[in-house]
């Protein structure tokens with residue numbers, strides 16, 4: 001068979017046989033074509049089959065899965081008819097995959113140069129000297145600085161973004177004609193992500209590669225992809241150009257996905273897409289999206305809609321795509337208002353001159369090496385958090401956000417300074433020394449619920465822990481209270497006997513939230529609580545946090561690297577770089593000029609799901625390992641750096657004079673009126 | 677109420693894991709093999725057709741026939757009867773020594789993992805150095821010094837096979853205590869004991885159970901090797917390792933003396949390995965699943 005497309009998948013179904021001998025389909029009749037020089041974005045919630053499809057494009061199926069029907073051709077080779085060795089030749093050669101977290105999966109004990117050499121050796125037969133040159137050439141292609149020095153480093157000596165670049169370099173070693181990327185920038189900082197995406201864009205263009213880009217991040221997709229394929233419950237529900245699908249999505253699901261993304265321009269919380277997609281194998285009558293669709297009618301619930309091609313060259317699986325405009329207006333009405341804050345003026349938590357350091361070099365080593373101690377990881381943090389307020393903390397990885405939260409929770413002892421609770425209680429540093437009462441008042445929610453819920457405990461056991469510890473509940477009281485807590489996070493009683501592995505990502509995070517609120521805390525520390533979740537689930541979790549705050553007047557400290565999320569939920573935002581405060585103020589003020597140069601860089605790198613906006617990359621994405629000993633923390637990367645003054649003198653705290661921007665402080669040597 | 681839920685859940689889990697285990701082909705086959713051997717070890721004295729000690733010089737090295745299904749050995753003893761009973765000693769010794777090894781190795785490993793820091797690293801170096809010596813050498817030193825009775829073999833095997841368990845338990849402990857649910861419990865202010873008991877142990881025990889099954893099969897091999905070398909059970913007690921050793925000299929003209937014990941020993945070891953494999957998957961701690969490419 002000869003087909004015109006470079007990657008050509010037709011009517012592919014992938015599934016497995018369950019224990020009860022039923023065939024469960026993970027992908028259902030999926031078709032996808034990619035030409036040379038074309039990049040296609042594949043989006044959908046977790047579990048929608050994105051990764052399965054990307055792997056199938058290279059003839060690979062995860063253990064247990066197999067192709068049930070359909071065809072997969074790459075460069076006119078039937079990928080389903082090849083044996084293991086033949087596939088292995090193509091994979092990593094003409095067709096390369098960059099899996100999720102591939103930067104972290106580099107072999108830790110092998111130098112960078114050798115890892116790339118191994119990848120090269122598989123797919124080429126160069127002489128030794130040509131070989132070395134080629135390694136350096138590949139490394140410079142992915143714009144890594146000083147490749148000749150880099151080849152002798154170990155992976156842990158590189159930053160996350162650099163590791164990811166090395167992984168991309170390894171994939172490029174075989175001179176591929178097609179790249180499959182599975183969430184290649186998830187988990188990276190905004191600035192790093194923006195740089196990697198630019199790199200991928202240029203690579204694809206220069207080499208005329210076919211690219212399949214799997215991501216739940218529509219901002220990233222809009223930056224690198226010409227066309228978009230939206231998947232739902234193992235089916236393709238919408239395909240079209242990036243502009244069509246991202247600016248005016250005609251499918252209700254795609255519409256919902258887009259409205260659930262927090263945007264910088266928007267003041268309210270995003271609208272959550274309620275419900276969850278059907279699991280593979282769940283009986284579906286009619287449209288798979290019907291349960292969550294505001295346009296669903298009887299026809300939708302009984303007949304499954306076909307994928308139809310529109311005149312605009314989009315394909316869509318929906319009966320009512322012409323009514324999509326109704327959806328746009330009707331959902332605007334239910335927009336969540338951010339909980340209004342009662343201005344009590346009462347400080348709940350005061351951070352006074354907080355300094356935290358991890359480096360604990362012994363007296364002797366310090367004496368012998370005669371070098372000054374390294375600068376503290378976090379230094380000079382003075383923030384008063386008012387009762388009922390949500391304070392957002394933003395900054396790149398390594399900026400000390402989690403460190404500050406852990407210190408407030410008592411898990412790390414500060415080097416200097418104090419934490420004052422309710423204006424009078426000075427919290428002793430360590431958890432062990434704090435009275436139970438104070439421990440109860442401060443609760444923490446972690447980034448990844450897979451990690452923060454014990455996999456061996458049921459939801460009942462998880463909720464029982466704080467209830468027993470703080471309130472000595474047992475028996476019926478314990479049960480009733482647990483049920484009530486679940487209700488508050490919109491989960492039913494039957495969840496009590498579930499294990500975390502039997503919950504979806506969003507449900508897990510709800511349980512983690514319920515556990516925190518079980519303590520009836522005054523302050524809840526949220527560490528990247530939505531970054532492990534799908535956008536639609538993220539919107540629902542943000543909404544839940546907002547409602548709980550409205551009901552109880554809880555104070556939040558909300559840490560995130562996602563500036564739009566922080567903007568959506570926070571009253572006040574603090575921007576951190578290398579553990580030092582750059583800017584703090586009411587969230588509207590921080591997201592408006594005047595900007596601290598670092599805030600400016602961060603905001604410039606934010607990717608909006610809009611093909612018409614491009615990020616502005618003004619600073620390098622180098623990761624610094626320790627803060628400078630003196631001067632401005634941002635001096636090494638600052639695009640607006642004035643000169644020596646930034647290196648030698650601590651920047652002054654400049655307070656905004658505008659009445660509406662009360663409490664807006666920028667730490668920079670540049671006068672406020674020039675910071676636009 | 678919650679107590680009841682907890683309890684019921686634990687029972688359910690054991691049941692769920694068992695169901696999952698036998699629903700996998702490897703688990704079903706493996707567990708049947710192991711059960712078969714265990715049952716046989718218990719009832720073999722009653723069903724063995726001949727006395728295992730009975731020597732008959734007329735039958736010396738005679739070929740299998742309708743009366744002596746697996747023929748006779750060099751002393752004219754019935755090989756079939758001896759094969760039936762040849763696993764008893766091995767199963768008894770390793771059946772006691774394996775749990776002992778897992779318990780002491782697990783305890784020390786968890787302790788190292790909890791202590792952490794410099795001390796833990798130094799101690800692990802010692803463990804590594806110890807592990808790098810060939811096991812047979814270490815064992816023979818003990819056996820030559822103290823003799824080779826069951827009373828020596830059980831503690832010796834338990835000791836040597838507990839050392840690698842330390843590594844596993846320590847690694848599992850390190851993994852678990854770095855996870856956020858442990859931090860979360862710490863931040864709430866739970867006591868150290870409660871954190872170890874509730875958060876750590878359930879997760880580490882899973883890994884130890886699988887490790888225990890693996891150790892068991894290694895230990896059986898070691899026991900048989902010792903018997904083969906003449907340091908295990910003493911004649912005339914039937915034992916597969918010893919039988920193989922005895923019959924090996926006559927392999928070229930009387931191979932039946934070896935076939936029985938070899939099949940018996942290997943089927944038991946394969947059975948244990950299959951079970952361990954399926955158990956790891958049923959518990960969800962299967963590490964064999966690798967990323968593609």
Ligand SMILES: Nc1ncnc2c1ncn2[C@@H]1O[C@H](COP(=O)(O)OP(=O)(O)OP(=O)(O)O)[C@@H](O)[C@H]1O
Pocket residue numbers: 358359377395396397398399400401402403404561625
């Ligand atoms: N246990 C540790 N020992 C030594 N240094 C550490 C440790 N944990 C964190 N650090 C360092 O402290 C700094 C702040 O780390 P922290 O985890 O607070 O950053 P973060 O802003 O939360 O980043 P991310 O977004 O990646 O979670 C970083 O330079 C990091 O390398």
Ligand code: SF4
Pocket residue numbers: 251252253287288289290291293294295296297300305317318319320321
């Ligand atoms: S077919 Fe009906 S239920 Fe499905 S997406 Fe379209 S309107 Fe919604």
Ligand code: SF4
Pocket residue numbers: 596597598632633634635636638639640641642643646651667668669670
């Ligand atoms: S003080 Fe200097 S280096 Fe720091 S942000 Fe301002 S201009 Fe840049």
Ligand SMILES: [Mg+2]
Pocket residue numbers: 401402528
């Ligand atoms: Mg963090």
